[in-house]
Amino acid sequence: MNTYDAIKTRRSTRKFKSEQIDNEQLSKIIDAGRAAPCGGNSQSTHFIVIRNKKVLDDLANLARDAFAKMEVHEDTYKSLKMSILSSKKGSYVFHYNAPVLIVTANKINYDNSMADCACAIENMMLEANDLDLGCCYINQLNWLSDDENVRAYMLKLGLAEDERIFASMVVGKADSKDGLPIRTERPITGNPVDYVD
Numbered sequence: 001m002n003t004y005d006a007i008k009t010r011r012s013t014r015k016f017k018s019e020q021i022d023n024e025q026l027s028k029i030i031d032a033g034r035a036a037p038c039g040g041n042s043q044s045t046h047f048i049v050i051r052n053k054k055v056l057d058d059l060a061n062l063a064r065d066a067f068a069k070m071e072v073h074e075d076t077y078k079s080l081k082m083s084i085l086s087s088k089k090g091s092y093v094f095h096y097n098a099p100v101l102i103v104t105a106n107k108i109n110y111d112n113s114m115a116d117c118a119c120a121i122e123n124m125m126l127e128a129n130d131l132d133l134g135c136c137y138i139n140q141l142n143w144l145s146d147d148e149n150v151r152a153y154m155l156k157l158g159l160a161e162d163e164r165i166f167a168s169m170v171v172g173k174a175d176s177k178d179g180l181p182i183r184t185e186r187p188i189t190g191n192p193v194d195y196v197d
């Protein structure tokens with residue numbers, strides 16, 4: 001798949017098979033993330049790659065508990081609102097039971113932290129698409145990165161005291177008939193462009 005095709009056919013997958021992906025595929029995805037551009041070549045993005053089912057379940061439970069305690073306001077961002085309301089109902093699993101959750105953290109006192117993490121996530125999603133794997137950007141651990149319980153748990157998994165989670169993604173085999181991720185092109189109706197010649 002060439003770069004343009006990988007970009008144009010990447011779509012978010014939210015249903016996964018439980019089977020684990022190959023180590024070789026995972027290494028390629030992580031390599032792609034580590035090769036992403038970063039501000040000042042700081043290379044401070046920290047990748048925490050979670051494949052342990054108990055840890056994934058623990059994180060889903062911690063996130064659900066944290067969201068369930070939050071209130072929805074008129075101006076609450078729609079995806080956050082959905083996370084809160086689903087958690088209050090008790091059935092919310094933010095990582096869609098994917099076999100792999102890749103968390104990217106970065107320095108708290110570094111202006112490019114989120115940009116660097118997002119560049120890494122996009123590189124990894126494109127590589128996952130090229131490998132015929134499904135993936136999806138996951139924002140919930142960014143929203144919950146200051147939650148006491150989530151932070152304490154992530155510190156045990158290797159998050160450093162001077163780091164915070166900025167972005168995550170899930171990856172796995174898509175739970176589709178042919179095992180491939182959905183690749184239908186998404187109509188682009190926003191993202192205006194002005195050419196100034």
Ligand SMILES: Cc1cc2nc3c(=O)[nH]c(=O)nc-3n(C[C@H](O)[C@H](O)[C@H](O)COP(=O)(O)O)c2cc1C
Binds near residue numbers: 138
């Ligand atoms: C910054 C960012 C945060 C996102 N957070 C989530 C998320 O938490 N959960 C989710 O299911 N999708 C998330 N997405 C995926 C978007 O919903 C998705 O990219 C968008 O609807 C376009 O659809 P597509 O990815 O299939 O092209 C996120 C995407 C971005 C770029």
